[in-house]
Amino acid sequence: KQEVTQIPAALSVPEGENLVLNCSFTDSAIYNLQWFRQDPGKGLTSLLLIQSSQREQTSGRLNASLDKSSGRSTLYIAASQPGDSATYLCAVGWRGYQKVTFGTGTKLQVIP
Amino acid sequence: EAQVTQNPRYLITVTGKKLTVTCSQNMNHEYMSWYRQDPGLGLRQIYYSMNVEVTDKGDVPEGYKVSRKEKRNFPLILESPSPNQTSLYFCASSPRTSGRVEELFFGEGSRLTVL
Numbered sequence: 001k002q003e004v005t006q007i008p009a010a011l012s013v014p015e016g017e018n019l020v021l022n023c024s025f026t027d028s029a030i031y032n033l034q035w036f037r038q039d040p041g042k043g044l045t046s047l048l049l050i051q052s053s054q055r056e057q058t059s060g061r062l063n064a065s066l067d068k069s070s071g072r073s074t075l076y077i078a079a080s081q082p083g084d085s086a087t088y089l090c091a092v093g094w095r096g097y098q099k100v101t102f103g104t105g106t107k108l109q110v111i112p
Numbered sequence: 113e114a115q116v117t118q119n120p121r122y123l124i125t126v127t128g129k130k131l132t133v134t135c136s137q138n139m140n141h142e143y144m145s146w147y148r149q150d151p152g153l154g155l156r157q158i159y160y161s162m163n164v165e166v167t168d169k170g171d172v173p174e175g176y177k178v179s180r181k182e183k184r185n186f187p188l189i190l191e192s193p194s195p196n197q198t199s200l201y202f203c204a205s206s207p208r209t210s211g212r213v214e215e216l217f218f219g220e221g222s223r224l225t226v227l
Contacts, residue, residue, distance in 0.1 A: 031212050043202060044218040089155070093213050098143070098162055099170075100213055104154035 002027045004092050006103035013080055014111050021075040021106050023090035028068045031093040035064050035075050038087045038105070047075070047088075052095070080110045114139045118203050118219035125193055126227050133188045133222050135203030143206040143213050144186040145170070146178065148199040149221075155202065161186055162208065193226040200224075 005024045013019050023033070032051050036044040048057045048064040050073065056065040063076040077084060089105040116137045125131055137144065145160035147170075157170030161180040175197055177189040186205075190197060203219040 032214070034216060036218075041200075041221075041223075043220040044204075044216075046215060046217065049215045091155075091216065095212075098160065098168070098213060099157070100145075100216065102147075102155040104152070 002092070002094055002097075002099075002101055004090060004101045004103040006088075006090060006106050008106060009104065010107040010109075012109045012111060015080060015082060017080050017110075018076070018078050019080055019108070021077070021088050021108070023073040023075070023092075023103055025071050025073075025092050025101075027094065028071055029095040030068060031095045033064075033066055033073050033093070034091045034100075035062075035073075036089045036091065038089060040087075044089065077108075080108075082110050082112050084108060085110050114217070116203055116205050116217050116219035118201075118222045120222060121220060122223050124225045124227065127194055128192050131190050131193060131224075133190075133201060133203075133224070135186045135188065135219060136184050137186075137203075137205040137217070138184065139205060139207070139217065140183065141205035141217070142183070142208045144180065145204045145206075145216075146176070146186070146188045147202045147204065148172065149202060150199050158188070158201075190224075193224075195226050198224060198226050 003026045034049045035047040050066045061078040087105040087107045091102045146158040147155045159178040161167045201222045204216045
């Protein structure tokens with residue numbers, strides 16, 4: 001079964017700290033992986049999309065990596081700010097399927 | 113502005129009263145999908161459509177209907193809503209490359225309460 005796991009479910013860090021969010025998936029036959037941010041009661045905002053042929057993608061203070069062999073992606077946030085507080089979700093698009101599976105997310109709180 | 117628009121954003125209804133949640137995208141995307149989000153369960157796919165007149169069941173299709181008569185619109189229909197359909201609903205769209213789903217773009221969500 002194709003599953004996506006995000007651990008921990010919640011994370012609290014002081015402002016300015018660099019942090020890593022994790023996303024694990026059970027099937028290495030992925031097509032792409034997307035990271036999203038969700039603010040309370042709001043929609044999902046796309047942060048980064050990594051194709052299966054790529055190792056990483058960067059946007060500003062965010063860097064996402066992909067290791068298909070270990071079934072893992074990480075989202076690195078540099079110099080965290082209170083405005084980064086949100087829930088972060090990863091979503092895996094599977095090769096051979098018109099399907100995307102979401103993790104349950106990591107709720108991040110950055111304390112001023 | 114490229115966007116996915118859902119309406120209504122908030123709705124309170126009663127058991128059995130048919131309702132439709134509309135979804136429209138202005139990016140000429142082939143792929144559209146509906147998800148529901150519940151605490152502890154994450155986002156689960158209800159239905160998806162790979163193109164006009166092509167729809168397929170997701171993981172939790174029971175109690176829902178969809179149609180895709182035009183490329184830009186993908187309404188979600190609850191024929192006889194029940195309290196267990198109280199949830200936050202999201203519509204998403206995506207271009208398709210070589211038949212694969214690419215970057216997903218989400219609407220703002222529709223919070224539905226069924227009494």
